[in-house]
Every structure is written in structure tokens, then in C-alpha cells.
Amino acid sequence: MSTREEFYTRIDKDALAPLWTRLKSLVPAEPTPVGIPYLWRYRDIRPHVLESATLISAMEAERRVLILENPSLRGLSQVSNTLYAGVQLLMPGEIAPAHRHTQSALRFILEGSGAYTAVDGEKTLMQRGDFVITPSWTWHHHGNDSSEPTIWLDGLDIPMVAFFNSTFREDHDRVEADVHRPLGDSPARYGQGLLPVGHVARSLNSPVFNYPYARTREALATIAAHDMPDAAHGHLMRYINPLDGGWAMPTIAPTIQLLPNGIETTPYRSTDAKVFVVVEGGGALHLGDQSLVFDESDIFVVPGWVSHHFSTTAETVLFAFSDRVVQEKIGIFREQR
Amino acid sequence: MSTREEFYTRIDKDALAPLWTRLKSLVPAEPTPVGIPYLWRYRDIRPHVLESATLISAMEAERRVLILENPSLRGLSQVSNTLYAGVQLLMPGEIAPAHRHTQSALRFILEGSGAYTAVDGEKTLMQRGDFVITPSWTWHHHGNDSSEPTIWLDGLDIPMVAFFNSTFREDHDRVEADVHRPLGDSPARYGQGLLPVGHVARSLNSPVFNYPYARTREALATIAAHDMPDAAHGHLMRYINPLDGGWAMPTIAPTIQLLPNGIETTPYRSTDAKVFVVVEGGGALHLGDQSLVFDESDIFVVPGWVSHHFSTTAETVLFAFSDRVVQEKIGIFREQR
């Protein structure tokens, strides 16, 4: 054993370790991607999702969700280094019972139009393309009063809140929490360019809890009809919190973008891993030699700092979410075209 | 002459004056209202407004506006201590030529539906009840391509900018400034719960330059259908700047409120003078022994720190603006129920 190794052994007993043998790996020159790029074809996963209803009820499952688990992070329930994604099914007549947790959640609706989520005493109906927020520590349950299954993508900050070790969860003593505000209340109160005089924020999440796709799509159409698309992003918008103009959620940065038909974007990478949903259209995601062809409702993940670009075979709308909002807040977000 | 007076005379030559003879008047115990409460009946002023078109063209007038001058501030072109208001007319085919100025302006549309304002390269069509912003130092002109007269209320911070002595104005070298963005661009880009990624504000005014009444009214209806009205304000909302959640303008605070039919509100006063427009309904403004009965499209002003309340004879919508935003920013706003 060398003198140095002998020293390392000795100090180990005092819970000490030399930095110099680890410095380059602890503080590498640039990021090594965590997780791999991966695409879940909706046509492949939809049957599994529907089959799950035959195996377990929403009530028993609490949340009947198939986790989209990054293939290189199996067992960790992660779609990326910091985020969780899953596909949730609610059958006609079912209720996913009320609970609350530190984690903030987003829902992006893939299928169905009659289910609701109830958050903090208010229901909202969920339709394809709607972006819905469940703020941290708000009671919420989901129900489906319609005659068709409803399927949506869940995005949560589970790994991030676990990393900071600040996870709290509470189950409601009833299946359904009280609903004391009418449908459409929050969108009216916070989502029309107005705010109640004297309103005090109760959360860092946006109080607009449903951003309906009809409005989002119309905004994209108006902008795309006139603007030149950005070379890397086409027409890229972010969902905002009207209380401060920041990202709609404090831990997850949601965006929507329109890529014109036939575009081939320029390579881009950023330090945030992004989960995409193909809302409309189709095309391919290109990463070095690899190409992932995507179609409507497919979901794919691009790890951080992986250069990628898009080509489209139809006018395409992509919803995406990442942890960019946190990286910006703590000053470590980088991007490169 | 007393010793003191002799002293005052002596120091006067050195541009000095005693504070103690003036202290109580300079720093009074509470505000004395500036201006008087006053109501302009739309049925009375509309004929004057229309007649003005026979006397002068929009082109010659630059802006064909009748100033709403507070009766106790005649000659000062002020509706209140800090703000200006006027009623502007644009006849079919007319253009009010392009200029820009430090002052920020709001337009609240009273009549007509085919005129436009063009601000910073973008037109918006103006319909009754729309709230439209012209930010400080942006080129703007107005035009009327329809076959009917258009009449709107102008609210500007002219006395305030004059007080701070920072007024600049420039006339465009053409009647119409370039229009290079399509109709609906700003509302799509900034007014749908989304913002372009990377957007940088060019002004402290909201980039949403038209807040259409249809959306505003629907929001009020949704809220009023369920909420108990506030005793003093009914259902009171403020127009916001989605970039920061603050008031839509840096110098003028615009609000909209719905008063249920038959309500009698509780007395209220605040340090900001408010100019109201009756968008819908009717009723009366009560100030001590005085009552001002109001009907649709009437405009009235309530000076600051004057206690007042409302009664209604129909479901009533009031638009209002004041300097509250500045008073809040500098920490001197007060209100009392």
C-alpha cells in the first residue's frame, strides 16, 4: 500500500476522503447525458393502458398509471434525471381518490373529453390538448362522468422533490374532496387578462389550472400565419403564471411549439431533459445517427445536453416539459444552437 | 414689521423661506379633494362630439377629442389631479395621424366597431367595451375603415408626466406608420396564457394591447354567477400585464367591476381619483348628500379621498381608471371602507 493509500485508509475512519482522486469525475468538463432518448408509440402503449383497467380499479390503484420509465433508468420511476412521467387511465364512472402531496403535477390530455380533475375545491373538464396543473399540496381527485375512457400524460417532479427530500403526502378521508367552486372559475378569475384586486397567491404554481388547447392552438395558428419560424424551435411558447409572468409551475417548465410542415430544424441542445408529446402532426427526431419517427400522441424524451433536431411531414404541434425553470432560477441553465 | 417678519424679508433675498409658517398647510392632516365629483351624460356630450366632425377633420385636429375637464380645474385639461380624459371621434374614412409621446394612453371604446388603432406596427379593431393600450413612446395612429363613426374614451397620464416634466413628443413623417404585424398578433402572443420563450419586455406597459370586452364580460359573468359580491366593490378585477402580473400600465390602473342589480354598496374612499365609464346597466353614485344618477356610457369622476357608494337599478358593469398603480409603487396608497 502506498503512503497515499495508507493515508486514505486512515482518514476514512474519520469520514474523510481525498478530493484530488475524485475531482475530475465529480466536476467533469461537461455533462454526460442521464437516461437515453426514447420514444413511446401511443399505438403500442395504449393497449397496455386500456388493459390495466381489467387488472385493477382506479380506486384500488389510487392512481392507475403506467410509468414511462427511461430504459437506462429502470426501477427508478424516472423519465429523466429529475422528472417523472406516466400515462393515466380513468374509465367511465371511476374516481381516483383524493390526496395531496408536495409534488406539483401537470396533466396533458391525450384522449377522452368528459373526465374532470378536481383541485382545491374546483373541477375542470379535460379535453385533448388541455394542459392542467395540480399545484403542490392541494387536495385533488379525478373522476370520469363520461361514457368513454380518458387517458392523459402525468408529469411530476417526484425525483426532484425526492432529491431535496421534502416529500409529504396525505390521503383525504373521503374519496372525493369538497367541490365548492363552479366549473370555469379559475380560468375566468385568472386566465382572461384580469386578476381580482387584492388577490394573494397561495402557491408558486399558476392559479390558472386549465390552459385549454383551443386557445393555445389558436394562438399558435395566429403567430405561425405570419412569423418566420425560429430555425431551431419553430414557434415556441411557454405556459405562464399570470401572477408574475414566470413559468406556469415552479418545478416544471411547460412549452408548446408549432413546427411547420416540411421544416428541418437546426441542431440544438440544452441542459434540461425534455419530455415531448406529439399533439398534432408527425415527423422525426434526429439525434446523431439515430432517428425516432413520431406520430400523433407519441411521447418521447430527450436527455439534457443531447444535440437534436426535428423534421416534419405535417404541421406539427409538440407539447414539452422539463426542469428548465429550476435551472434558470439557480443560474445553471445552458443552451447551444 | 415684527422681528420675525423682518427676518423673513431678509432671507427672502437668498431664496429662503421659513417652514414654520407653512408647515400645517404644506403637510396637512389629511387630503383635501382636488376637483369635484362630476358626471358627463353620454346623451349630452354625444351630440357635441358628433358636431365636432363638422368643424374640424381628424387630420387637422391631429386628435379630434373633447376634453372632459373637471369643473373645478377648468383650463387645466385635467379630469383629476393627475389624469386626463377625453372623448375621441373618428369618422368613416378618417385617419388620426401617427405620432408618439412619453405619455401612455388607454382607449375604452364607447361606440362603433370598425375603427382600428395601430400601435408599434400592429392594428387592432376596436369594439364597444374593449380596453386598448398605447404604451409610452410607441408610434400610433387611428383609422376608421367602417361606415359608422367610432367614439372612445381616452385616458392619459398627461398631468403626471407634466408634473415629472418628462414629456417628449414626435410627429411621424407620414400619416400612417408602417403596419408590419397582422391583426390579432399581440393578443395571440401575449394574451392566451403563453409567452414566447425568450421574450424581452420593451415597455412597462402590457404587451397585450387589446383586452376585448367579450372575454372580460364572460369572466365577470362566471365569477358573479357564484361569488358573493364584495360589499364595497361588487366583483372587482384589474387588467394585468402578463409579463409581471402587475397593473396593465405603469401610470394608470384600469379596473372593471360588476355590480349586481339592486345592490347598495358600502361607503368607500381611497387616495386615488377614479374615472368611471358605465359599460352596462345603470344606477347612482352617492357622495354624502349628493347623488349622480348614471346610465349606459355615462362617464364620471370621483376625486381621491371622497367617500362614495353605489346603488344599481340593473346589473351594472363599470370600467374605471386611476393613478393607484403609482401610489402603490411609491407606498402612499390608502383606502378606507
Add this chain to the structure above:
Amino acid sequence: MSTREEFYTRIDKDALAPLWTRLKSLVPAEPTPVGIPYLWRYRDIRPHVLESATLISAMEAERRVLILENPSLRGLSQVSNTLYAGVQLLMPGEIAPAHRHTQSALRFILEGSGAYTAVDGEKTLMQRGDFVITPSWTWHHHGNDSSEPTIWLDGLDIPMVAFFNSTFREDHDRVEADVHRPLGDSPARYGQGLLPVGHVARSLNSPVFNYPYARTREALATIAAHDMPDAAHGHLMRYINPLDGGWAMPTIAPTIQLLPNGIETTPYRSTDAKVFVVVEGGGALHLGDQSLVFDESDIFVVPGWVSHHFSTTAETVLFAFSDRVVQEKIGIFREQR
């Protein structure tokens, strides 16, 4: 009487006036300075200030102050369009009794070293060059336990708060308000790069209520020893509120600047009128053909939008204050080199 004039007469009865006859004067192309540049020589005003003690006591006067009244704004108690300045004297043993008002005040100490001001339950001793804040609506009184007269400059936002018509004043029922915190408390708590965990601001004014000249001067000296001076400003710093990094006061922007000996600065103008105190050194202020020679403790005012520059005959330190903070907040501040 022309048709137009007849119309004007007619609408006058309805409290209306044509804009088009007033537009160019209401919204001029650029500011016309309000007030004139003026210098008060300390050697001239000091005898008057001291003499005032023979005419009235601090107790009787409430505040024994000679107002520095801009020669072109006589009778208005204004040093500029928006601000008030005065020179206050406190003789040994005197107390200026406790009151509070909406107005925020600054004190810049000219002479003496044993007087105190007590604000919100805390005293601070005032020495030459110290910059002291009295936040809006805080009880305050002044006392002089030393054996020498104390003289300071007062700067207040009296005209501004009057313009917004939000002046409130209350006299304390005792001469001296309670003092319940020790000397040095606020500077320790807020002025050393630290803040109490959980501190909630009670005002938009900085909680650091005394910025001692010793620290300020040392900072200037350190910077000036190395930095090239700015061509227009030398070494120009602003007093900040550590709670948000903004200006130390919400209505008055205080600065301190060091001009090296022998410098001739480049012309500069801005839309804020500035009141200067010569803390150290001497030189001249040049405005077009006019030059005002200044010496230690002289006070001078430069109205907004008046181009000016400095020359020095010694290393010079200038304290100044203006309404720039408000102009910035409402988006109308302009400057030009």
C-alpha cells in the same frame, strides 16, 4: 365669434374643451425646465439659519427649517418641480417634537455631531456626511444632547405627495416618542450584508436608516483609487435598500459621487431635477454660459433636462437627490450625454 369659437363656448357649459387648440402645449416636443439652476452658498445661509434660533424655538416651530425655495417657484416651497428641500437647525438641548406623515424624508448632515433623530423607536446620532432616512408614516422626533448646534439638509417628497393628494399627518401626543431599540440597531440588523431570517419589510423605504459617511467615503476612496472615472459622472453610486437592491427610498433617489481633482466632466442631462450638496472639495457647475462656483457645504439645484457639467479644483464629493426613482418606476426617465 367664429363657428369654432361658438362651439367652444357651447361645450364649455358641459365641462368639455377642444383638445386640438391645446395639444401642442399639453404634449410638447420636449421638456421646458421647471425652476432655475440655483446655488445657496453655505457661508451665506448659515448665518440666517443660526439667527433663526433667536426668533423661534424648535418646539414652537415644530421644525425650525429654512426652506430652499427655487427662485422661479417662490411661494411654492419647492426646490424643484417635485421635491422640497430645507435646512434645519437644532440647538443644544432642543427637541423637535414627534409627528409622522405620509412624506418620506432624508437628512444629510452638514454640521455638528451630537444630535440624534429618533425614528420608529430607534435613535441614531448624526454626523457630517451621514445620510439618514425617515420612512413614510413613521413617528420621528429630533434632539440635540450635544453642546453645539446641528445643521442638516432636509429633502422631502412634499410636492409629489401633494400632487398625488395623499398627504396625511399626525402629531404625537408626547414631545418624544418612545425609544425602544438601542443605538446602532438598524445598521447592525440591515446594513452589514445580513438580514434577520424571516424579516418582513414594513415600508418601501430602506430599513437601514443611517448610512454613515465614514463607510460611504471609504467606499468611494477605494473605487476611485483604481477605476477610471466616468466621463460625465466621475464615480457615481446610489444608496440602496438592501431588501431589494433598489433605491434607498421609494420617492427620492439619493446618490453620492466623487469627482477627481481637476476633472472637467462631459455635458449631461436627465429628466430628473437634482439637488446637490458639496460634501468635500470645490469647483464649478457649468450650464451653457452660466457657471456656479461651489465650495464645501454649498447646495445647488439643477432642473431636469438642463445640460450641465462639472469642473473641480479639488477632489470633490457630491451628495445628490432627485425623483429619478419614480421616473424609472413609471418608465419615463430619460438621460442624454
Add this chain to the structure above:
Amino acid sequence: MSTREEFYTRIDKDALAPLWTRLKSLVPAEPTPVGIPYLWRYRDIRPHVLESATLISAMEAERRVLILENPSLRGLSQVSNTLYAGVQLLMPGEIAPAHRHTQSALRFILEGSGAYTAVDGEKTLMQRGDFVITPSWTWHHHGNDSSEPTIWLDGLDIPMVAFFNSTFREDHDRVEADVHRPLGDSPARYGQGLLPVGHVARSLNSPVFNYPYARTREALATIAAHDMPDAAHGHLMRYINPLDGGWAMPTIAPTIQLLPNGIETTPYRSTDAKVFVVVEGGGALHLGDQSLVFDESDIFVVPGWVSHHFSTTAETVLFAFSDRVVQEKIGIFREQR
């Protein structure tokens, strides 16, 4: 194999997993502490630190640091779930060569008084008790021109930046980066209640890069002489960024607190793990049945959500750091008395 298990196996091929088997562990009812409470006695680790100089030079090591590795997180180079801590030694005449990285670092000086750190072109001398910041992505090197060893505690956000996978590092092509600003420049420019007019932040870290202990200690003494200590925290202050009043660093929340002699604080826990340095005094940290006796210069860690309290045998000053700043920014910080 049950039907459900067969299903799980089948969907596994499509990178899917059931949430319902993992929900309670993924989203637990409350945090399970990560890492254990642990104390490094300075008298034990100091000999190791000094011995390291005989084994490797600062130049070869790049940074000659012994990592304080939480005993239950061995091999991970972590003192807590999100942070790194180490003890660095610089011998007389040595230089730790220039590099930069995404990570922000703090230094808290334990021993020696002649070494410097050079950050972004400016040196600062480091003395016992000083708190020094190295902002993200700034060139920095350390040197020791004195005749005695210098030892300090390093705190970095290495695990956090690794979690977000945004680590970049660059080695300077010279051992010493250029120093182009004089000693004391940043403290003068940013740390005296003043800021340069027009200053634009280059980082989310405070520009005051050295908070000298002399000032910190004086502030604590002033406050402690008069205030009642908080039952749980004594006199607890946070180091701030004067540009915005927030925590001095965007990823690490540094505090300093004074505990009076003989105090026994009340139990407290919060979701952030805290690393403490005993700057002065001594006493014990109590956690349930466990007590860790501490003396001057000892370092200890308390994992998040572990209830603890203090008793002292002398007037005690504790420096501490945690990730509270990030937890607050993302809305998940909790504390409980």
C-alpha cells in the same frame, strides 16, 4: 405468476411500469432523513489536513481538500443529500491553480490570515470567520503569500448541479488568472449600502465576495445585546445579495447565528440539511437520545427533517449552510418548531 405480474413483465418490454405498486414509496407520507447527523472534531481532522501537505502539493492536487463525507453516504462525496463539504489546506507559498465550473462555492475560513482567493480578477484576503463566495463559472485560484498554513471549509452545490446534470468545468491555461482589480474593490462597490448607478448583475450570486467576520460579529453583538433570542434559533441572520435582498447564493443558503451562553433552544426541524461550523463557543447538539458535543472549529451536519436543539456552555456563534434557498424558490421548504 399472477395475471398482474404477467402484465408487469409484458409492459416492461415497452419501458412501462405500474405506478400502483410503487406509489407509497415514491410519494411517502413524510421525508426519511438522508445521511446521518455527524460531527467532525477539528482537533481530529486538523492533523489529517496538515498531513496531506506532505503527500501531495496543492498544484498536483488542483485542490488539496479532504472531503467531509457523510458516513451513511460513503463514496458519494456528499455531506448531505444535495451538498458537498470539504476542508481545504493551502501551505505558505502554494497556489491552487485557476479553473472555473458551474458549481458555486463558499469558503468559510477556519485558520490562517494571509491567504487569498482570486475570483474574476480580484483577490481577497481570508481571515478566520470570513465568508467568501465563488460564483458559478468565474475563474478562481487560491494562493498563500503568508508564512502560515491556511485552512478553510469549502461548501459546494456539487450533488445538486450533478442532479440537474449541468456541470461544466474548464481549466485555465495559466496557474494564476489575471488579477485586474485591487483588494477591497467588490466590498467597497457592493458591500457598503451603495451600488454603482447602472450596475448590471453578472450572476445570481452576490457580488460582495467577502463578508468579513469583523463586521458580521459586530452586527451579532449589537443585536444580541438588546434582543431576546428566538427560542429555537437564538439570533439568526442570513447573508444576503444586496442586488435583490435574497440569499447570497442561488443554490446555497448561508446563515450565521449567535446562541447566548447557557441557552437551551427548543426543538426544530426543517426540510433542508444543514452543515454547521462552530465559529466561537461550545455546547451540544441534541437529536433525540443522541448528543454531539461541539467545540470551536468543529463541523457538523444535521440531515433534513431531523428534529434537533442546542445547548451552550459559552456564547456561541454558528455558521451554517443548506439548500433552503432552492427549496424556497421551488416552493417545497417546510419547517416545524
